Amino acid sequence: MQANEKKHHTLADHFNADEARVDWHDKTLWFVRTKRDRLTHDLLEWEELRDTASQIKSHVLSNLSQYLEEFEQKASANGVVVHWAADAEEHNNIVFNLLKKQGIDRMVKSKSMLTEECHLNDYLAKQGIEVIDSDLGERIVQLAKEMPSHIVLPCIHKKKEEIGDLFHEHLGTEAGVSDPQILTETARQHLRDVFITRKAALTGVNFAIAETGEMVICTNEGNADMGAHLSNIHIASMGIEKIIPKRAHLGVFLRLLTRSATGQPITTYSSHFKKPRKGQEMHVILVDNGRSRQLGRTNFRNSLKCIRCGACMNTCPVYRRSGGHSYHNAVSGPIGSILAPNLDMKEFSDLPFASTLCGSCSNVCPVKIDIHDQLYKWRQELVKAGYTDKKKTVAMKLMAATLSSPTKFKLAGKLGRLTLKYAPFTVNNGLNPWYKGREMPAPPKESFSEWYANRGKDKKI
Amino acid sequence: MEVALFVPCYVDQFYPGAARATLELLEKLGVTVRYPEGQTCCGQPMANSGYEHLAGGCNENFVERFSGYDYIISPSGSCVLHLKEHLHSEKHPVQGEEIRHRIFELTEFLTDILKVEELDARFPHKVGVHQSCHGQRGLKLSQMSELTAPAFSKPGKLLHLVKDIELVELDRIDECCGFGGTFCVAEEAVSVKMGKDRVADHLRHGAEYITGADMSCLMHMEGILRRNKSNTKVIHIAEILNSH
Numbered sequence: 001m002q003a004n005e006k007k008h009h010t011l012a013d014h015f016n017a018d019e020a021r022v023d024w025h026d027k028t029l030w031f032v033r034t035k036r037d038r039l040t041h042d043l044l045e046w047e048e049l050r051d052t053a054s055q056i057k058s059h060v061l062s063n064l065s066q067y068l069e070e071f072e073q074k075a076s077a078n079g080v081v082v083h084w085a086a087d088a089e090e091h092n093n094i095v096f097n098l099l100k101k102q103g104i105d106r107m108v109k110s111k112s113m114l115t116e117e118c119h120l121n122d123y124l125a126k127q128g129i130e131v132i133d134s135d136l137g138e139r140i141v142q143l144a145k146e147m148p149s150h151i152v153l154p155c156i157h158k159k160k161e162e163i164g165d166l167f168h169e170h171l172g173t174e175a176g177v178s179d180p181q182i183l184t185e186t187a188r189q190h191l192r193d194v195f196i197t198r199k200a201a202l203t204g205v206n207f208a209i210a211e212t213g214e215m216v217i218c219t220n221e222g223n224a225d226m227g228a229h230l231s232n233i234h235i236a237s238m239g240i241e242k243i244i245p246k247r248a249h250l251g252v253f254l255r256l257l258t259r260s261a262t263g264q265p266i267t268t269y270s271s272h273f274k275k276p277r278k279g280q281e282m283h284v285i286l287v288d289n290g291r292s293r294q295l296g297r298t299n300f301r302n303s304l305k306c307i308r309c310g311a312c313m314n315t316c317p318v319y320r321r322s323g324g325h326s327y328h329n330a331v332s333g334p335i336g337s338i339l340a341p342n343l344d345m346k347e348f349s350d351l352p353f354a355s356t357l358c359g360s361c362s363n364v365c366p367v368k369i370d371i372h373d374q375l376y377k378w379r380q381e382l383v384k385a386g387y388t389d390k391k392k393t394v395a396m397k398l399m400a401a402t403l404s405s406p407t408k409f410k411l412a413g414k415l416g417r418l419t420l421k422y423a424p425f426t427v428n429n430g431l432n433p434w435y436k437g438r439e440m441p442a443p444p445k446e447s448f449s450e451w452y453a454n455r456g457k458d459k460k461i
Numbered sequence: 462m463e464v465a466l467f468v469p470c471y472v473d474q475f476y477p478g479a480a481r482a483t484l485e486l487l488e489k490l491g492v493t494v495r496y497p498e499g500q501t502c503c504g505q506p507m508a509n510s511g512y513e514h515l516a517g518g519c520n521e522n523f524v525e526r527f528s529g530y531d532y533i534i535s536p537s538g539s540c541v542l543h544l545k546e547h548l549h550s551e552k553h554p555v556q557g558e559e560i561r562h563r564i565f566e567l568t569e570f571l572t573d574i575l576k577v578e579e580l581d582a583r584f585p586h587k588v589g590v591h592q593s594c595h596g597q598r599g600l601k602l603s604q605m606s607e608l609t610a611p612a613f614s615k616p617g618k619l620l621h622l623v624k625d626i627e628l629v630e631l632d633r634i635d636e637c638c639g640f641g642g643t644f645c646v647a648e649e650a651v652s653v654k655m656g657k658d659r660v661a662d663h664l665r666h667g668a669e670y671i672t673g674a675d676m677s678c679l680m681h682m683e684g685i686l687r688r689n690k691s692n693t694k695v696i697h698i699a700e701i702l703n704s705h
């Protein structure tokens with residue numbers, strides 16, 4: 001792929017080639033946002049809950065090492081084996097070795113954005129291990145050989161007819177069937193068989209409680225429970241930021257999570273995993289993969305408060321009209337755009353610019369991450385580190401010189417009014433992108449300053 | 462009371478009517494308005510593109526032109542927000558800081574400082590209000606639909622003082638129009654789509670005019686309206702408040 005082809009604006013442009021699809025995508029996600037509004041506006045203490053959650057997370061981030069050690073100690077005492085992984089590679093290796101030791105070559109996995117971030121499925125496939133995703137949405141994108149386009153609704157970009165085609169091809173439903181009830185039932189039968197035959201299950205973790213060493217996993221489909229309970233070995237993968245200090249704090253987050261995510265009062269299943277059942281192995285892998293680096297970036301550390309509810313995506317007017325894949329990263333949307341540059345500044349240098357900085361994301365975020373301010377700050381960092389177009393830098397320097405000199409500015413204005421060419425927002429992009437879908441403002445015969453200069457002497461100062 | 466008028470660069474060049482209405486409206490309300498010579502820009506086009514470090518000259522010019530007034534007023538929420546958050550001066554740090562506290566967007570100045578309760582204005586049309594994000598979510602000119610909090614709107618309050626105006630309801634009361642500064646060209650496809658959707662909401666509800674406190678969003682939406690040969694027009698809120 002050419003460098004530019006993978007950039008957000010190009011991918012978004014492709015997505016917009018089918019306007020009816022954009023409309024459908026936008027409306028589907030807006031519907032989720034309105035469901036969220038309905039539920040949150042009913043709770044008088046909503047803003048207080050957000051504040052509380054944000055403060056708990058601040059506290060955790062300031063004492064992270066201490067809570068991680070406490071968690072390790074408690075979990076080990078409960079009989080859970082705790083592993084530490086500095087990066088994606090270490091994480092993937094740990095999983096592979098655990099499976100190898102047991103001679104297992106097939107695993108069932110419930111939803112875990114962390115394993116997407118680590119590209120675990122690809123890695124294990126190369127080692128000859130088959131992974132089946134048991135979250136329905138994830139299974140669908142897996143069959144389509146795609147990445148999830150949304151952290152909570154992985155196949156939100158797919159219409160039911162497309163899902164019907166996939167099921168016809170892979171799961172043997174009749175051609176042309178797209179009735180959600182039939183498709184869901186087919187998936188249920190297919191996955192039931194998977195659950196019964198797999199000896200290893202991998203799950204994500206929503207919250208890990210330092211005080212008790214237990215892990216809490218939230219799903220609507222109960223698939224994490226099915227996988228974990230039927231397996232001989234349960235591996236839970238979690239980012240190190242998932243820690244909360246005490247059980248008493250859990251209620252705050254559970255109340256926020258699904259109201260923000262899908263507009264439900266609570267997830268169908270909030271399952272607590274504390275110790276392995278007799279004869280079972282339970283492992284937890286604590287993964288850093290850039291998180292401690294992000295913790296050290298003062299401007300961006302708050303991004304680690306994220307509880308992956310997806311509300312910022314549902315509300316984002318750009319996300320709704322560009323689709324999750326346009327962010328070319330496991331985590332898309334506004335939060336993806338502030339997390340990804342930490343992983344690779346060059347590859348993701350486009351993402352902080354894929355926003356109008358409207359601020360809606362920060363307003364819906366249940367842990368009050370200042371997402372749009374961080375987007376602005378990433379832009380400054382990326383430019384300083386030299387990850388933006390050199391031509392743009394030249395144009396910006398010229399503009400800066402013009403705007404700091406009233407004389408030059410006056411002159412540029414005279415020229416600019418005729419053509420819009422020198423309008424600050426079109427810098428370096430020329431006029432064509434403006435003109436493609438919009439008319440230019442009709443140039444007035446005089447600017448305000450010119451009018452003011454000619455204003456009746458009596459009025460003038 | 463002596464205030465200085467800051468007219469953003471593109472308003473000066475493309476929408477002098479909005480600036481004129483601001484000036485006349487303030488004068489009508491008994492305010493002495495100065496228009497400092499040599500003003501250019503707030504520096505936002507550079508800063509939002511990641512070049513805040515190049516905005517120094519622009520900032521110094523701003524501080525030199527605008528120091529010493531009781532208030533600085535501008536008919537653009539976006540520029541005001543940027544100045545409030547980012548203006549600073551190496552040469553005159555104290556004055557720079559002063560300005561950040563003394564600069565107001567027009568409608569907040571009218572409601573919060575002048576405490577305008579009546580207006581001699583008439584605008585017999587159906588009007589849709591566009592909430593520009595920087596004014597709304599940044600300066601908190603209106604309550605935001607995402608929050609669980611009591612409703613209010615400073616521009617709305619002022620428009621209600623205008624005779625014979627009919628404000629139309631929208632399906633999405635505060636969605637971004639997609640202008641976003643350089644975003645409007647760098648992300649052309651999404652920007653235009655967002656603009657089209659926003660405009661369609663106003664048209665669906667029969668708006669003859671789309672108004673707002675930020676000319677940049679209106680310029681973007683006007684571009685779309687005119688491309689589609691629509692009869693609906695954009696108009697800056699100052700022009701409605703100053704109409705008779």
Ligand code: SF4
Pocket residue numbers: 260305306307308309310311312313335361364365366367368369371
């Ligand atoms: S950043 Fe906030 S809104 Fe977005 S996914 Fe994370 S917690 Fe949810």
